[in-house]
Amino acid sequence: MKVWAQHLLRNRRAGTLAGLFLLCALLSFLSPFFWTVSNLLNVMEQTAINAVVAVGMTFVILSGGIDLSVGSLVALSGVVMANRLMAGWPLALAVLFGLITGALAGLCSGLLITRGKLPPFIATLGMMSVARGAALLFTEGRPISGFSESLRSLSTGRVLGIPVPVLLTILLYTLAVVVLNRTRFGRYVYAIGGNEEATRLSGVAVGFHKTLVYVLSGGTAGLASVLLTARLNSAQPIAGMMYELDAIAAVVIGGTSLTGGAGTLGGTLIGALTMGVLRNGLNLLGISSFLQQIVIGMVIIIAVLVDSLVKSKRS
């Protein structure tokens, strides 16, 4: 094998990035519309929401857990925020209230996992149903709409020509990368996912940091709900269905190990972009949404398959 190809296989993130570039090259060849500024910005805007949810999911999966509740939390935070907006609260306060809602739900999941010793799968599966039900109950199943222009500007506004959602995503990733790589909390997320017992024996408050991971995941779900509500100009209790699976897919395509301990946020962003580009491209090519699901499913499987084959070959 060529040296560069070996390098790609060895460096997981470079491999995913190369895959993304390949995909973009192929799509620009197949569709004249793909490689235009407006379409590329469109892709990034569409990717933003999944990318934001995937930030929290990356922390959770790195710590060796899973969070199935984020899709429902997007809906719950969204309707809570919308309700406060309709009550006349200023935008910033209502947004904060939405974020806190998501974070509090995450706190519940986290405590159930660390104090109640529930498997993360079970705790967040329960939270997924509870939060969805709460959102439906709260709105009596009806969407909330008719906001002032200020919320809408979070979706349509541009700074230096860059759409606000894209800008927010970039800001969030920058911040999250620093937290993950340069703070104790980030370090412990890796350590807990890598070897929880050794981390405990080193005197780290494992339970506290694990709980914090789910709070963070709830928080990023809340942030995603702001972007979604702004884009739709309406908060819907049935929003965010299957978002948890998209986020998990982005994390996994990005090379993070589902058993925890290894992975990067950069990889997650590439994973989210890959899924966004794929959806956009398949739409441009007029491929049916049924077939799209099959293609996306296969991409997830191939990405992880290559990973596990490379790993087993190495050992």
Added chain:
Amino acid sequence: MRGVRKRFPGVIALDGVDLDLRSGEVHVLLGENGAGKSTLMKILSGAQVADEGEILVDGRTVVIDSPRAARRLGISIIYQELTLVPHLSASANVFLGKEPTGPFGLLDLDLMNSKTRELLLGLGIALDPDVPVSTLGIAEQQMVEVAKALSEDARILVMDEPTSALTASEIDQLFAAIARLLERGVGIIYISHRMNEVQRIGRRVSVLRDGRRISTRAVPDVTIDELIRLMVGRSVGDHFPRHRSPPGAEVLKVDHLSRRGVLHDISFHLRRGEILGVAGLLGAGRTELARALFGADRSDGGQVAVRGRLALVRSPAEGIATGLGLLPEDRKAQGLVLCLTVRQNIALTSAKRLSRFGLVEERKEAELSQRFVDELRIKTPSIEQLTGALSGGNQQKIVLGKWLAASVDVLIMDEPTRGIDVAAKVEIYELMNRLTASGAAILMISSELPEILGMSDRILVMRAGRAVSEFTAAGADQETLLGAALGRAS
């Protein structure tokens, strides 16, 4: 440590042990498997708490109730299985749980790296502190563990068989690092099975046996032969009701069996009615041999013949089909399905015979298991009892019953009486007699030398994945077996 006592259900692990360590010395701890070395060290490092006794550091009584408390007192332990976080860098591991931070709570990575480099250099090795520890060799990982202990100002260091996975040159490197530690006044308790290491680095040596400290000697004043005698000690007074009879036809023949890195070129044979004992230290490859024979692990070289025919055993299912059975080492994790009933467990190996068109015939299952419950005198309220609720001896009998029900030709027994009380042990021995009398053969792995000597017809000694010597039961005693297992030229 003074008068340390620790009981586990059914066994006294430590029976009033005293041990002292001076600064700047290596105190070697010797003893057979199960002598109490590991328990004693777990108590010192806070992983377990003693029932009785006290621990003094610098002449003051201290309470050590958690690993954290031990570390605060400057006591660190380096386990045989290293406890590093594999994907994290060396410096991240060294500073795990006590990271220095700068402004905004950001980690001071430069400080962590430079301190780690310094600590490692102090041990005599130059290593990039920024690489993930999973990419380092075992010896280097061990150095990272030592550096981690030093970063906590450890003054008492426990090393549990640190050289078991090292090459000769890596051992030299480790010993050089130990010498540097001694110069700084660190005291080291060193557990090992390797006799030559006692003389290389030990200043004093203590021998534990059956939870008691038998003797402490200065190293130059004691010979290896003396130490082995002290470790073995007890007379073979236990009751082993072995009925030996002339063996029958060859039923198992193993030629040059290998599994890379684990088993090397193992050959032996087994006749009907025979018990072949397999002796050796922990990690000598005995369990690995059992698993490879049975098909639980793949072997990658050599041949196995059962009843004179070449057998290719690639999975436990094929092992059972060829007439092999395995009574595994860990009864609860590998031998039984604890949340199933006695009946379901006994019938597990005979599922094919006991079902028609894929449907289980419960009546046949019940007949079969009731028969074995009666024959083996398994004490259970009924065959519908969940096995998890029974005693160790009865559980082991159920595992045995499972294999009797499958009518195997060769039963591999890995530590058949571990954790079982004396009365149940004798019953298990009687069942082994019955099995061999009916023409089956048994491969018995055991860490209890008296059991090996008492029950086997022939004895195979393993060391480092090789079958190093074979004895007849009459031609061996505990000292020759232990000598062979330790690799002492005899």
